[in-house]
Amino acid sequence: MKTLLRLATAVLGVSAVAGFDIVRDYSGQNFFSGWDFYGGWDNLTLGDVWWLDQSNATTQGLAYVNSEGNAIIKVDNTTNVPLGQKRNSIRITSQDVYDLGSLWIIDVNHIPYGCSVWPAFWTFGPNWPQDGEIDIIEAINVMGNNQMAIHTTSGCTHGSQNQLGTTIGTDCSLPAGCVVAETSPNSYNSGFAAAGGGVWATQFDATGIYIWFWSRPNVPTSIAQANATSSVDISQWGTPHASYLADTCNITQYFSPQNLVIDITLCGDWAGTQWNYNASCGNSGPTGLCYNDCVVGPGSPRYDEAYFDISYIRAYTTGVATSSSTATATSAGASSSPIGITAPPSGSNSQGSSGASRLKSDSRTEWGILISILSMVIGALSIS
Numbered sequence: 357m358k359t360l361l362r363l364a365t366a367v368l369g370v371s372a373v374a375g376f377d378i379v380r381d382y383s384g385q386n387f388f389s390g391w392d393f394y395g396g397w398d399n400l401t402l403g404d405v406w407w408l409d410q411s412n413a414t415t416q417g418l419a420y421v422n423s424e425g426n427a428i429i430k431v432d433n434t435t436n437v438p439l440g441q442k443r444n445s446i447r448i449t450s451q452d453v454y455d456l457g458s459l460w461i462i463d464v465n466h467i468p469y470g471c472s473v474w475p476a477f478w479t480f481g482p483n484w485p486q487d488g489e490i491d492i493i494e495a496i497n498v499m500g501n502n503q504m505a506i507h508t509t510s511g512c513t514h515g516s517q518n519q520l521g522t523t524i525g526t527d528c529s530l531p532a533g534c535v536v537a538e539t540s541p542n543s544y545n546s547g548f549a550a551a552g553g554g555v556w557a558t559q560f561d562a563t564g565i566y567i568w569f570w571s572r573p574n575v576p577t578s579i580a581q582a583n584a585t586s587s588v589d590i591s592q593w594g595t596p597h598a599s600y601l602a603d604t605c606n607i608t609q610y611f612s613p614q615n616l617v618i619d620i621t622l623c624g625d626w627a628g629t630q631w632n633y634n635a636s637c638g639n640s641g642p643t644g645l646c647y648n649d650c651v652v653g654p655g656s657p658r659y660d661e662a663y664f665d666i667s668y669i670r671a672y673t674t675g676v677a678t679s680s681s682t683a684t685a686t687s688a689g690a691s692s693s694p695i696g697i698t699a700p701p702s703g704s705n706s707q708g709s710s711g712a713s714r715l716k717s718d719s720r721t722e723w724g725i726l727i728s729i730l731s732m733v734i735g736a737l738s739i740s
Contacts, residue, residue: 374591376459376672380452381584383668387427388419394447394619403474403621404628404651405431405445412444419446422665426465430663431473431620433655443651443659447619452671454479455613458560459590459672461579462492465553466665468620469545471497471637472650473662474627477556479614485509488611491533492558492567495544496627498636502543504567504598505533512605519599528605536598542571546661553665555579559590560614562607566596588672616669620662623647 382390388410395409413419418430432444454460460479468475476494481487489507504521506512506528514534516523521536528534538544542551552572557579559566570576578589600607626632628646641649650658 374589375587376590376674377587378585378670379673380671381668382427382670383584384425385421387421387666387668388448390451391448392451393419394449397442398445398447398621398624401474401621401624401626403445403624404442404472404647405621406442407447407619407621408444413446416444418444419448425667427666428663429618429620429666431468431622431655431659433657433659433662436654437652439648439652441652443622443655445620445622447617447621450616453482453613453615454560454671455673456560456562456608456611457674458614459557459588459674460492460560460616460669461555461557461588461672462669463553463555463579463667464493464548464664465667466549466661466663467493467495467544468662468664469495469498469548470659470661471640472622472627472633472646473497473620473659474622474624475620475662475664476617478617479558479560480617481612481614483612485529486612488614489533490558490560490565490567490611490614492556496632499544500547502538502569503535504538505535506565506600506605507533508605508610512610514600515604517599518595518601519597520595521597528600528610534600534605536567538569538597540569540571540597543569549665553667557590557593559596560607560611562602564602564605564607565598565600565611567598568593569597582670584668584670588670616671618664618666620664622651 380390393410393413394407396407398405398407408416408418410419416432418432420428422428429446429448435443437443462477474496477492478494479490479492481489485507486509491503491505491507493502494505495502503524505525506514508528510529512528512534514523514526514528519536520540521538524535524537525532526534542548542554548554554569554571555575557568576593578592582588622628623633623646633646634644637646637650638644643649
């Protein structure tokens, strides 16, 4: 029976489970409840930002709920930053940890973009990279499209079957991870907001990790008509845009329960490396250097588009175990939590500031160059 189920999953490219019950809704005036603010410089990707704590983020107007009830997360665009200083920004990490059998949906109206800008919505396990990482939204500078990825230790690989996106990397243990470039239009840059924004959904399952993207005109009815308390049916969503199947990457082996993360950094070891920056932003200033030409000096108009506008993030669960070892809440500290959510392990750092998150090796630079080249080609094709 298990063999037949795996075969069916490989054909369909998605778990046979269709209905998911909501366990957490981040929206409205309570959006920022249940998140930890980083409160330190970007020592993970070496970006030229200081991620504020919650008090300063609120006071400085970099994290707030606007009059429409949407969460705004942004880079400081009002300060004249002197040479040698960093620009303020935001990184938040969910206090809840989501297990196998989870589904995450994020509805976004605007994504940060612009020269030096590096936004991301992603997840990680408490011990990176042993517990895995899933990149759902990630792009740099003025790329034409979003890209998705997973990061693991050695032994996890990725094919190109049963997905709409284009696979760029197949060894998930390499610094760039198993990257899939989005081929649908308006997944990043100015075109995303111009089309009304869009929605991403990620299924975290023992059979695989599946990511969908819809520009606003194409959002499925099951999502468009859902609310903060209703369940969601994924049976009509069609082929995922990225599919990481357990056939070539044992999800229960390479991934543990995941924290959600939203952040915006500047420059750093991807957006700010010489080739990646100069490829599209080399004419942004006199030096050709990301930090000198972008971060230093006035924030406006440089960072006027460097913000997330998020309607909601919702976490769901199947309510049943999809893996005998990790699918249910087993932590003693999580006994009162909904199914599918566990408490962080004792002594762990849910923000990843001690290296439990995306502390990439220097070799990411070379891989980033290759991926940026391929991603720009794919982005140009999707626009045309």
